[in-house]
Amino acid sequence: MACFVSHSWCRKISDFSKTLIINWKGTIEKELFLITINHFIINI
Secondary structure, eight states, X not given: OOOOSXXXXXXXXXXXXXXXXXXXXXXXXXXXXXXXXXXXXXXX
């Protein structure tokens, strides 16, 4: 990414994308966890 526009802007954007990625991973892990639990309950 070209960061010559303004350093603070660049940092804000990268922090934002990091947060998005972390939230996205957390959501997927929660979904997988719920799916696993549902399968386990159904199979009992």
